[in-house]
Amino acid sequence: MKILYYPGCTLKTSAKNFEESAIASAKTMDIELIELTRWNCCGTVFSLTSDDLIHHVAPIRNLIRVQEMNKQGLVKGEFRLVTLCAMCYNTLKRSNLRVKENPEDLEKINNLMYLEEDYEVKVEVIHFLKLLEDMGFEKVNEKVKNPLKNLKIAPYYGCMLLRPKEVGIDDPEDPTIQEELLEKLGAEVINNPFKKVCCGSYQTVQDKNIVVDLSYSILTRAQKEGAEAITTSCPLCAFNLDNRQKEVKEKYPHFKEIPVFYFTQLMSIAFGLDKKYCRFDLNYIDPEPLIKSKGLL
């Protein structure tokens, strides 16, 4: 199947490991992720005040591109837009809902963007995990050549995939979608009660000690439950949980480092694909020793 795909800025640079492993594993499942033409930064966060419209322009402009690509025949009758980045997912989906529920705001936004065609609220924003779930995780299982045996993984969700309820892909209190996927990849799934606790998000720019403490709690709890690795679906969570382990180690010297994967990297390994698609060079804590020790590389 061909489906339109919205990368988001970070997936084109420091999170290329997420994008490349996703495209490769999707291809194995006969899913062609077609990148949206002329997409722009979604704005990362959904604007929460009632009167702000300018910050919805960026997400809606992307949804107009979906309409354009259909009109140009690059896809046929495909108005779903798949995202990998959880933050992009949340922002695009919430903006979409916002204009759906407020036709007057939509009219104003369309008028501001008079150089673009009008947005007709036809697009459905969908996260890649949900796409896989809808297809059925058994289909994922069919492609597994290299089951992740003995790999103890604690999936991490963060905020944007689960909250608020109108856009969450799973139960915000006890999500299981990543667990189901990982089980089908043959991994040993560990439940981390802190899997839905915020990583600190944008506080990492100015107040990184907040992030350090949160990461420490989230990661050590996972380790206490027996996890050897974490998965995530957001480049900001990945940065806070992976790259910030440097600061965590400085503050808590007894802290033991733990690799953080994008779930698509694990899919890629389980499908037996070449490790080049995983771009492990972009992971901060090197995950290769762990995977090699399980005989998976």
Added chain:
Amino acid sequence: MIKKILITDENIDFLLKIEELSDQIITRCDQCGVCSGSCPLVSEMDITPSQMMRMVQLGQKEIMDSKTMWICASCYTCTVRCPRGLDPSKVAESLRQLRLRQGLDHINIKNIPKDEIEILPQIALVSAMRKFTS
């Protein structure tokens, strides 16, 4: 010690402004404290999310001096748990916007060390700019 608070028109105007910006009927908050208990960043805050809601209910403009809304990471945990269907994250955003729309940024871009900017992914910089600058 009993604290006496006199609610003037100015206080009511403040409450109405925040209610309008956040599109929340803040007077519905019954101070159950679930938001405070759920907030993952509450230990960094000077007042808790439920205290923030209370201060806004009473139109106490002193809340603008608090750092609570700047510590908020917009994680929406309070949103999904509030038993009255309120959204404290929207209230926090409204308080932030009230300050930011005066042209007073919360972070000084120039003060972010260059070696930090070099490692920060775009997603971090863009979201921080959105939340802390105008």
Added chain:
Amino acid sequence: MEEEKNKRLDPQEVMERIAAASKPMVAGVEDKDVEYWVTIYIMGRAYKVPADLTILTAMEYAGYKFIRGCGCRQGFCGGCSTVYRKKGEYKLQSGMACQTRVEDGMYLVQIPFVPAEKASYDINKEEYNVSTMFKYYPELARCVSCNTCTKACPQKLEVMDYVQAAIKGDFKAVAELSFDCIQCGLCALRCPAELVQYDIAQLVRRMYGRYGSGKEPEHLLKRIKEIEEGKFNQEMDKITSLTREDLEKLYAEREREPD
């Protein structure tokens, strides 16, 4: 010669000489022969001007003398940025005064200068990475994709697209899309997020040229060789040997558009 060069100049004298040199040269067309007239408003004051003039020449026709906000008069230097509205329309438009023909009911204002702080950098010491763009211009993260910059651009460049390409770390796209930028500053002036688009593009083009394009600057190398071989020595000597009076005469008699 040396003493003349070192003598301190009287600013008044210099101004008078410039004014004399920029006086309209040729009468051109008589008023009675002009068929079509339009009314334009220069800073709120109405003037009737011939309809086939550019904003620049129309303002000169009205008696204004440009000593700032005017340069090559050819649409290349980006000096004569103009912002205007037309009577009865709310749309704020912009263009270069030397390249835009007057229209009836134009309300004009000139922008001779746009404040912009250009970062200082040594591209030889920087990483060829998106992080370098943010390092020197962190305000790049504030772009909200509103497209105001694109609408303001007198060169019809896709400014928002190149800013977005910068955020995505796509050096090549930024370089290609921003290539014809004349740095007039209109985008930066109107940007709600207060970016200086053209400074960012300049950094990216420099880095792309240095690290990304993989091409040798063949024309530059050719020119350097020509200079070393003394190809331009004669011309240079001719100009540097002229007196101040000769130079002024050359300037006043230079080839330029008729008045």
